[in-house]
Amino acid sequence: MFAIVEEPIDVGALIADAQRPDCGAVSTFVGTTRVDQNDGASVEYLEYEAYRPMADRKLEEIGAEIEERWDVREVSIVHRIGRVDPGQASVAIVVASPRRGPAFEASRYAIERIKVVVPIWKREVWSDGYVWVGSQVGTRT
Amino acid sequence: MFAIVEEPIDVGALIADAQRPDCGAVSTFVGTTRVDQNDGASVEYLEYEAYRPMADRKLEEIGAEIEERWDVREVSIVHRIGRVDPGQASVAIVVASPRRGPAFEASRYAIERIKVVVPIWKREVWSDGYVWVGSQVGTRT
Amino acid sequence: MSGIKVLLFGAAADRAGTRETVISAETTTLDELWPILAERHPGLSPMRDTLAFAVNGEYARGDASVSPGDEVAVLPPVSGG
Amino acid sequence: MSGIKVLLFGAAADRAGTRETVISAETTTLDELWPILAERHPGLSPMRDTLAFAVNGEYARGDASVSPGDEVAVLPPVSGG
Numbered sequence: 001m002f003a004i005v006e007e008p009i010d011v012g013a014l015i016a017d018a019q020r021p022d023c024g025a026v027s028t029f030v031g032t033t034r035v036d037q038n039d040g041a042s043v044e045y046l047e048y049e050a051y052r053p054m055a056d057r058k059l060e061e062i063g064a065e066i067e068e069r070w071d072v073r074e075v076s077i078v079h080r081i082g083r084v085d086p087g088q089a090s091v092a093i094v095v096a097s098p099r100r101g102p103a104f105e106a107s108r109y110a111i112e113r114i115k116v117v118v119p120i121w122k123r124e125v126w127s128d129g130y131v132w133v134g135s136q137v138g139t140r141t
Numbered sequence: 142m143f144a145i146v147e148e149p150i151d152v153g154a155l156i157a158d159a160q161r162p163d164c165g166a167v168s169t170f171v172g173t174t175r176v177d178q179n180d181g182a183s184v185e186y187l188e189y190e191a192y193r194p195m196a197d198r199k200l201e202e203i204g205a206e207i208e209e210r211w212d213v214r215e216v217s218i219v220h221r222i223g224r225v226d227p228g229q230a231s232v233a234i235v236v237a238s239p240r241r242g243p244a245f246e247a248s249r250y251a252i253e254r255i256k257v258v259v260p261i262w263k264r265e266v267w268s269d270g271y272v273w274v275g276s277q278v279g280t281r282t
Numbered sequence: 283m284s285g286i287k288v289l290l291f292g293a294a295a296d297r298a299g300t301r302e303t304v305i306s307a308e309t310t311t312l313d314e315l316w317p318i319l320a321e322r323h324p325g326l327s328p329m330r331d332t333l334a335f336a337v338n339g340e341y342a343r344g345d346a347s348v349s350p351g352d353e354v355a356v357l358p359p360v361s362g363g
Numbered sequence: 364m365s366g367i368k369v370l371l372f373g374a375a376a377d378r379a380g381t382r383e384t385v386i387s388a389e390t391t392t393l394d395e396l397w398p399i400l401a402e403r404h405p406g407l408s409p410m411r412d413t414l415a416f417a418v419n420g421e422y423a424r425g426d427a428s429v430s431p432g433d434e435v436a437v438l439p440p441v442s443g444g
Contacts, residue, residue, distance in 0.1 A: 011156050012151070012152055012153015012154070012156065013153070015152050015169070016153075019171070019228045019230065021174070021175065021227035021228045022176060023228075025171070025172060026171040026173060026230075027168075027171075028156070028167075028168070028169035028171070029169075029241065030156060030160070030166070030167040030168075030169070031166060031363045032161075032237075033162070033165070034165035034239060035163060049291060050362075051289065051291050051355055051357065054340070055362075079362060087161050088160070089160065090363065091362065096173075098175060100252060103170075104249050107168075108241075111241060114362050115361070116360065117341075118362045119357055119362075120360055120363075121292030121360060121361050121362070122362065123292070132293035132296060132358065133361040134293075135292065135293030135329065135332060135359060137293035137329070138293075172444045190372060190373060191443075192372050194420065195436070196443075198420065231443075252444055255444050256442070256443060256444045259441060259443045260372065260417070260436070261442070262372055262374070262439060262441060262442050262443070273373050273377060273442070275374075275439065275442040276375075276410065276439045278374035278377055278378060278439075279374075279377070
């Protein structure tokens, strides 16, 4: 399953869906909102936006790349957009494979690729302003 | 949390418990029963046993090794014993870290160490007999 | 009326002050479209070197052709995950 | 009566036909305990080179001392995960 969603991600359900009798390993990566702090200010939440449907298609392309490179039987990538509070999941990647090596490698590959090719952007909303991550554009002084 | 249990593992709950505002990454590994097939026979289920409390202590030691080597803030390892049916989870490892690199490396390390030092054994119960994995002792001809 | 639709995202939308604009032009290239866009939204200019572009939903280089009816997207460095 | 308790697991329990036995002996070593165990449970002999041992819940080498009251565990290659 490849999806961009606006609601909390049910990671447990994604993993349960990926468990299969022909697989011995499920590797999961969950990206969560981390509260950075500096100069007496802190991140209150993240806000994500996506260029759709290009972003949806890029997630599917990453899935296809994975299935070409590794023996995996199930790949799910779900990215949340909108406001994501501290500790909450912004992205979940679930890969099932007969063996653990490919499962680990493929899930790592997925998150690295997401951070390079999928048109999604986040801004950190701090107690004293916001900043677009990667562009350093915003209202923090 | 380090535990050996006889019931199904609630992986979603373990992940939810690991999500923290000071972490940006949660890496999870789930080992599941894979149905091998050969000579017209197939694996019907796995059955695990543990030497307790040594096995419990070895899980905790792996957790301590991880916390010494990587910046991780939460490590859970839960291993199920008894009968585990195809596609079901026998082991779940959940690691939360501020950054994804340590989370991936630590969860991989945990499963590799489990397979070397934790006194747990599985036998494959096939349609035509059983075999203790690693010892090749059993009733299959 | 069927100009080139330009979508802006993230920091680019922020600096431009808009998420969408239409440029009236004949068939041209992304490189030739840029000065028109930058003149209309001067806040974008300092970002030039960090931006990528898509034409009709796929990454495209500066020499890519764009025509009326196409959708161009202005993409700051992505930061998903 | 407080002999050396020997626990057997997995394939070792299978080959021995028991999960627990008590050996009456004075303080000795694992290496010296083995022939007594193998004589009592001949099915174990072919496994010798694959086995590890624990004394009181921690891995121990062949020269480790064992005394009455100790718990020895016979550990085939582990296969958790």
